[in-house]
Amino acid sequence: MTDKLMKAQTLHQVTLEVNGHTRRGNASPRMLLTDFLRHELGLTGTHVGCEHGVCGACTVRIDGVACRGCLTLAVQVQDRRVDTVEGLAGSDGTLSQLQAAFKRHHALQCGFCTAGILMSSADWLERLKQQGHKPTEQEVRDMLSGHLCRCTGYTPIVKALMEVAHA
């Protein structure tokens, strides 16, 4: 049992699947997933805002489920699948349906919150689609309440999400 203990001051290898590719990096137990993605793997699309789970900027998908990167340890995602904003567009740069709708509706200005919102929305919309449920504007706003955007006033974000959900 003790051989599995990860000591605080030691770096431990973490292997996971990121956006469809196997990646490896080193982390001490206290390293947050956000810092691991950004500093170890160089994936700086995931942003760091409040670091206590409130602002939503760091939201990524772990095994498909939208979660706060700042409330997850890097060592917890060993052998997991993590999807970040870098994986949304096609390899040729073609925007996903959601990204294209954000662009069309000007659903971002500074863009700091956008990566997190896109990752939450991708998970949420997929689940509703599986259930054959078309969300109301209120339901979209409820889901977005887990994200802070200080530029847009949310209206264009809601429009983009409604367009994709009802397409």
Next chain:
Amino acid sequence: MKPAAFDYIRADNTEQACELLARGEDARILAGGQSLMAVLNMRLAQPGLLVDISRVASLSQISVEQGQMQVGAAVTQAALEWRPGLAQELPLLKQALPWISHFQIRNRGTVCGSIAHADPSAELPLCLLALKGRVLLRSAKARRELAAEDFFTGMLTTTRAGDELVEAVRFPLARPGQGFGFREFSRRHGDFAICAVAAVADAAGLRVAVAGVADRPIAREWPLLEGSALDDALNELAWALDARDDAHMSAAARRHLVRRLGRQAIEEARNSQ
């Protein structure tokens, strides 16, 4: 804001998690981490060892038997919220779960974690108390089971000993003739409740529980009161909770919310019987 250094171990099973807690190395259980990680990031807690139970298969189960739903320590709030049939099994939880923080937090936050954390404003401790649920505790040496009433002792404090794991909680399923109501007031959706009320009505009477006002959720049982007798009972409850003025709201406004939301939740419970 980064956590202070700690050792980390991923437990394979419940026995191992309990043994690690028993070593007394200032160990803490990490399940969903949606309360604990924020506390660690702000360095309000600096445990020596985190015991991650999120991959223990036996703790990830929801089982229904003998009129009870048992929810294991690693079950997320989202797993319960999106469970088909929850509206029939536990209508109160169906109503209350969407009020817990946000979608993204419920995806990882656990049911038992919220109950173990015992925030006085939190919805799950409130519902467990309103439904007369039970908490299953386990240490390396023994198991015990407590009524919700005997578990919550104050602000973020419970009767759980340092070497005990909240292994599961049990909610009694809705029975025919029961009705349920839930009301919450917060500044923004997803914020902690300034006041939340859960009500259960059946042929014998009412059970009402309030969160966000006292230092823990508090329940009362009344016969089927009507009109001014119900107003008087709610008023007595509002004063008994010893509301305090704070940055969010005055004590008087909190008492008002207990009376108003209490009335609404009770009416909803009686109308859904």
